Amino acid sequence: MPVDLLDRKLVFVTGKGGVGKSTVSAALAMLAARRGKRVLLGEVDAKGNLADFFECGTTTFEEREIQPNLFAMSMNTEESLKEYLSLQLKIPLLARIGPLARTFDFVANAAPGVKEILTIGKFVFEVRQGTYDLVVVDAVATGHIVGQLTAPESINELVQVGRVRNQTEWMVKILHDAATTGLVIVTTPEEMPVNETSELVDRLEATTPVDLAAIVVNRVLPELFGRSEEALFETLAEPAGVAALTDAVNGPVQPVLDAARLAVELRRSRAEHLAVLRERIDDRAPLMYLPYLFARSHGLRATHQLADRLGEELGY
Amino acid sequence: MATGRNQSAATLEQLLAAKEIVITCGSGGVGKTTTAAALAAEAANHLGGKVLVLTVDPARRLANALGLESIGNTEVRVEPGQFRTTGHGPRGELWAAMLDTKASWDDLVGRHAPDPATRDDILANPLYLNITGRFVQSHDYIAMERLYEIHHEGNYDLIVVDTPPTRNAIDFLEAPKRMADFFSSRFLRWLIAPYRSRLVSAASRPFYQVADRILGSQFLEDIAEFFILFQSMYDGFVDRAEAVSRVLSDKRTTFVVVSTLEAAPLHEAEFFIEQLGARDLHLGALVLNKVLPDYLRDTSAAVVAEQLSQQADDIASRVAPKLGVDVEPSALARVLAEVGDSFSNFQVVAMREAEQRAELAGAPDVVATVPYFEHDIYDLGGLLALGDEIWRR
Numbered sequence: 001m002p003v004d005l006l007d008r009k010l011v012f013v014t015g016k017g018g019v020g021k022s023t024v025s026a027a028l029a030m031l032a033a034r035r036g037k038r039v040l041l042g043e044v045d046a047k048g049n050l051a052d053f054f055e056c057g058t059t060t061f062e063e064r065e066i067q068p069n070l071f072a073m074s075m076n077t078e079e080s081l082k083e084y085l086s087l088q089l090k091i092p093l094l095a096r097i098g099p100l101a102r103t104f105d106f107v108a109n110a111a112p113g114v115k116e117i118l119t120i121g122k123f124v125f126e127v128r129q130g131t132y133d134l135v136v137v138d139a140v141a142t143g144h145i146v147g148q149l150t151a152p153e154s155i156n157e158l159v160q161v162g163r164v165r166n167q168t169e170w171m172v173k174i175l176h177d178a179a180t181t182g183l184v185i186v187t188t189p190e191e192m193p194v195n196e197t198s199e200l201v202d203r204l205e206a207t208t209p210v211d212l213a214a215i216v217v218n219r220v221l222p223e224l225f226g227r228s229e230e231a232l233f234e235t236l237a238e239p240a241g242v243a244a245l246t247d248a249v250n251g252p253v254q255p256v257l258d259a260a261r262l263a264v265e266l267r268r269s270r271a272e273h274l275a276v277l278r279e280r281i282d283d284r285a286p287l288m289y290l291p292y293l294f295a296r297s298h299g300l301r302a303t304h305q306l307a308d309r310l311g312e313e314l315g316y
Numbered sequence: 317m318a319t320g321r322n323q324s325a326a327t328l329e330q331l332l333a334a335k336e337i338v339i340t341c342g343s344g345g346v347g348k349t350t351t352a353a354a355l356a357a358e359a360a361n362h363l364g365g366k367v368l369v370l371t372v373d374p375a376r377r378l379a380n381a382l383g384l385e386s387i388g389n390t391e392v393r394v395e396p397g398q399f400r401t402t403g404h405g406p407r408g409e410l411w412a413a414m415l416d417t418k419a420s421w422d423d424l425v426g427r428h429a430p431d432p433a434t435r436d437d438i439l440a441n442p443l444y445l446n447i448t449g450r451f452v453q454s455h456d457y458i459a460m461e462r463l464y465e466i467h468h469e470g471n472y473d474l475i476v477v478d479t480p481p482t483r484n485a486i487d488f489l490e491a492p493k494r495m496a497d498f499f500s501s502r503f504l505r506w507l508i509a510p511y512r513s514r515l516v517s518a519a520s521r522p523f524y525q526v527a528d529r530i531l532g533s534q535f536l537e538d539i540a541e542f543f544i545l546f547q548s549m550y551d552g553f554v555d556r557a558e559a560v561s562r563v564l565s566d567k568r569t570t571f572v573v574v575s576t577l578e579a580a581p582l583h584e585a586e587f588f589i590e591q592l593g594a595r596d597l598h599l600g601a602l603v604l605n606k607v608l609p610d611y612l613r614d615t616s617a618a619v620v621a622e623q624l625s626q627q628a629d630d631i632a633s634r635v636a637p638k639l640g641v642d643v644e645p646s647a648l649a650r651v652l653a654e655v656g657d658s659f660s661n662f663q664v665v666a667m668r669e670a671e672q673r674a675e676l677a678g679a680p681d682v683v684a685t686v687p688y689f690e691h692d693i694y695d696l697g698g699l700l701a702l703g704d705e706i707w708r709r
Contacts, residue, residue, distance in 0.1 A: 017344015018581065049580060141344060157442075193345070224654050232651045235639055244638035248631045249624070255617035256624065259662050260655040262609070262688070294661035296668055298579065 005213050005314060006032050008182045009127045010174065012137045012210075014145040015186030016196045020218040023298060024186045024290065025138035026053040027306035033070035034307065035316070037133035042123055043074045044139050050074070055300045071132070080118040087125070116151035117168070124171045127180065142185070142200045149175065149183070149210050175210055182213025185285075187277065189217055189270035198280040205284075212285045216310075217274065219292040221267040224260060233260065288313040327708050328572075328684055331600045332359045335570045337467060337563065338476045338600065341488075342574035343584040347605040347686075350693060350702065351574045352478040353378055357410055357696060358703035361399065364407035365473030368466065372415040372459050372480045381695055382412050389416040391466075394696070402697035411472070415480075420458045428552035434545060443542040455480050456491035457557075464560040489564065489595065496557035570600030573680075577607055577669035582676065589678045601682035603706060604673065608688055612666035617659065624656030 005011065011028065015021035022043070029041035040063060043050050050059050056066040061079040063071040123135050140148055147154075152168035152175065175181050183204070187197040197215060204212055225233055235241055237257050245253045281287065290309050295302045325331035332338060332355060340352045349371050356369035368391055371378055379387045383398040391413040399406040422439060429435035438444050463477050479488050546553075563569060571592055575585035585602070592599045611617065624631060632649035639648075684706035693699055 018346060018576075018578075022580075052579070224658055225651060229647065229651050229654070232643065232648060233655070235641060235643070236635075236648070236651065240638065240640055241635070244635045245631070247638075248634045249620045251616040251620040251623075252614065253620055255611035255614045256621050256655060256659045258609070259612055259617075259621075259659040263658045263662065266688070294664045296664060 003179050003182070003211075003213075005182060005184070006035065006037065006134065008134070008180060008213065009132075010123060010135045010137070010181040011184055011213065012139045012145070012149070012182075013184045013186060014139045014142055014200070015218075016142050016193045019186050019188045019193050020290075021141070021186045022049040022138050023053060023303070023306065024184070024216050024218060024310075025136055026050060026303050027290075027310050028184070029070055029072075029134075029136040030067065030303050031307040031310050031314075031316075032134045032136070033067055035311075037069065038131075039070050040123075040126055040132040040135045041070060041072045042135065042137045043072070044119055044137060045141075050138070053298060053300070053303045075119050075122065077115050077118045080122045084118060084121060084125075114155070116148045117155055117171075120148055120151055120175075121167070121171060124174050127174055128170065142196045145183070145200070146203055146207055150208050153208075176208075178211035182211050184214050184216055185212070186216045186218055188219045189221075189274040189277070191273055194273045194277045194280075197277065201281060201284060214286050214288055215277075215281060216288045216290060217277070218290045220274070220289045221263065221270055221292050223267060224263050230264070233264075237261070325600065325682060328355065328601055328682055329358075329362065329707050331570060331572075331682060332474060333363055335600065336472075336474060336568040337463065337566070338474065338570055338572055339463075339479060339564075340476070340572045340574050340603075341479045341588060343581045346574050346576050346581050348478045348574050349378055350699070351572070351603050351605065351686075352476045353381065353412075354699045354703035354706070355572070356412075356474070356476040357699045358707050359474050359476070360394075360408040360410035361404050361406045361700065361703075362707070363474070366409045366411065366471065367474045367476070368411040368413060368472045370413050370415065370463060370466065370475060370477040372455070372478060379412075379414075381693060381699055382410070383696060384412060387412050387414040389413065389419045389462075391471075398696045399700075402695075402700055404700060408473070413466075415455075415459050415462055417455050417458050420462050424458070424461060424556075425549070428549035428556070430548045434548050438542075438545045438549075441542050441545065443538060456488040457495045457560075460488060460492055460560050460564065461556070464556075464563050467563060489591065489597070492557040492560040492564070496554045496561075565595070565597055567598070570598045572601045572603060573599065574603045574605055576605050577672045579672065582672055586677055589680070593678065599680045601684060602676075602679050603684045603686060605686045606688045607685050608662065608666040608669055612659070612663050613670055618663055621656040621659035621663070624652045625660065626656075628653035628656070 005028075013021055013025040013028065015024075025041060025043075026049075029039045033039045041050065043059060050066075050072050051057055054066045054070075054072070056072070059066070059072045059074045061073055061076040063073040066072045123137050126132060126135050139145055152171045155168050156165060185197050185200060187193040201212060201215075204210065236245065242253055242257070278287065288310070290306055290313075293302050293305060295305070325334060338352075338355060340348045340355070342348050352371065353369050356367050359365075360367040371387070379385065382394045384392060384394065391411045394410040394412060396406060396409075399410075425438050425444075426435055429438060459477070459480055463475065466472065467475055573585050573588055573592075575581045589599055589602070628649040629645070632645045632652055635652075636643045636645045636648050686702060686705050689698075689702065693702060
């Protein structure tokens with residue numbers, strides 16, 4: 001039996017753009033915080049989505065308690081570098097950090113892995129410090145997550161000696177321990193996200209021991225009818241049915257029937273993609289499902305609703 | 317056929333008839349690649365000439381939709397027969413290519429390296445392999461570079477290109493400038509200076525001491541070697557990056573912003589529109605994708621939906637006898653209630669979308685709305701059907 005998602009210390013959440021990666025990260029952090037854990041939620045792509053999901057104002061590199069037990073921060077690699085230099089390498093000379101930070105862009109661009117390790121290093125460091133029970137990272141999209149998770153190894157390949165190399169070893173240890181670290185892939189039951197998800201699962205298996213903790217299928221549409229009910233609906237949608245229904249209500253019937261048909265069609269095509277996903281993933285990772293929210297906005301209330309559903313999926 | 321320079325187009329058809337490069341952009345998952353392919357297919361179909369769709373999306377689906385086994389860095393033509401099977405007789409030719417980052421970088425190095433030996437040294441350098449393979453920003457730059465190259469060769473009347481899924485939608489706009497800045501940077505020269513002259517000035521010594529402790533001197537030497545090799549291509553690179561920049565702001569280039577009516581992608585679209593304006597780049601059209609149908613906002617239909625939800629049993633008992641088949645009223649009531657509830661659910665989303673749309677700032681003259689397609693697009697017919705929805709709007 002794999003380790004329970006919320007019992008881990010570090011959870012990375014990835015997914016194709018537009019599938020609701022940040023929404024799921026927010027819900028996961030919310031759920032853990034509501035269950036009494038001290039949680040850090042870190043946003044890597046500083047798009048400021050977290051502020052919307054928690055209705056809390058912009059988040060910065062400095063973590064801030066935005067809900068009881070829930071602390072949020074946004075990654076900023078330059079800030080991370082400064083923290084890294086002073087905490088990890090014991091280089092307290094602020095005057096020297098200045099020009100170094102300015103040169104940072106060039107070194108980072110010249111040496112892939114540096115930016116990634118500053119991003120990932122901050123979160124792994126928080127885990128080592130033990131300030132939080134759980135660190136949830138709203139990480140980069142599917143295309144870049146492997147590069148980020150394997151950054152410590154990449155650095156090891158490039159840098160043969162020096163302090164940085166010494167620093168990567170404990171990071172690798174934390175990242176590769178399935179009881180500590182897990183990756184969650186968010187997808188929707190649509191063709192492209194499903195393809196990207198199964199490709200990522202294959203790539204992960206081939207390139208890194210980081211544990212795939214779960215796949216969250218977001219925006220699952222409710223099933224409108226059972227099979228016999230669908231036959232009934234078809235009868236209802238015929239001219240005699242429409243006429244009878246029109247007599248029984250005050251107003252246009254057709255748009256309402258059209259909407260039901262649209263809902264059925266959307267659900268059907270999504271069910272096909274879901275079946276493909278299940279087949280391709282097989283037993284390689286547990287699948288969890290979150291409903292499509294017919295909500296007015298994706299604010300705090302929606303985050304709570306998704307946290308509820310996530311809790312149900314995890315058996316709480 | 318062409319509209320004047322300063323005259324804004326009224327439809328996508330007019331826009332594509334007047335431009336040579338169309339760049340689709342927007343946040344991930346909104347349908348950029350599909351929109352680019354649909355626009356290119358429509359242009360080849362209706363306007364004629366040679367049209368190329370250049371995609372950065374490695375998705376097989378697009379290749380399949382175009383009836384191609386696969387697409388790569390080399391442009392391939394979509395068989396005219398593909399159009400005929402969809403009932404169209406295209407006026408022009410449709411070609412497709414996909415960006416291969418690594419191969420494009422190698423080409424670029426091959427063009428600018430002073431001699432074959434330097435070229436081979438660069439191609440074999442571990443940092444070069446890393447940068448071209450993993451460095452996200454190199455993807456942005458090479459996409460624009462490749463666009464420039466193809467346009468410069470002059471083989472196509474129209475090139476439609478989708479943009480890489482960047483963290484930030486404007487990254488690729490700045491990629492050429494950043495690349496030029498990077499290679500002409502003072503810091504870079506400063507960084508490699510000691511490895512050239514073996515003399516470190518007193519001023520920069522502290523930096524090297526710190527850098528040495530963190531990264532190790534071997535690594536710094538690797539970096540320096542890489543840049544010393546790259547310096548030999550410096551002039552060519554900077555000139556080229558500037559030329560690529562000019563293509564983006566050329567009058568013949570236009571941007572098509574793609575978005576859904578969800579908050580986050582729209583927010584990004586608005587930001588992008590603002591950035592295009594600030595850079596004096598041409599915003600040709602906004603394509604709103606996967607929009608729910610208008611009938612969902614019909615208020616009298618909402619009244620019907622509410623009746624179905626709340627009086628399902630009563631309505632079912634009156635309707636059941638008139639259906640001509642044997643129907644269990646309670647089963648019918650369940651169906652009616654589901655139908656009513658579902659309408660109300662989707663109406664909430666449709667209302668939210670309408671509001672988002674109304675609030676949209678800085679929208680261009682051409683705004684095309686693409687309905688929520690119930691089925692996925694898996695062939696050229698599907699692309700053309702999608703294209704037809706937006707073509708003359």
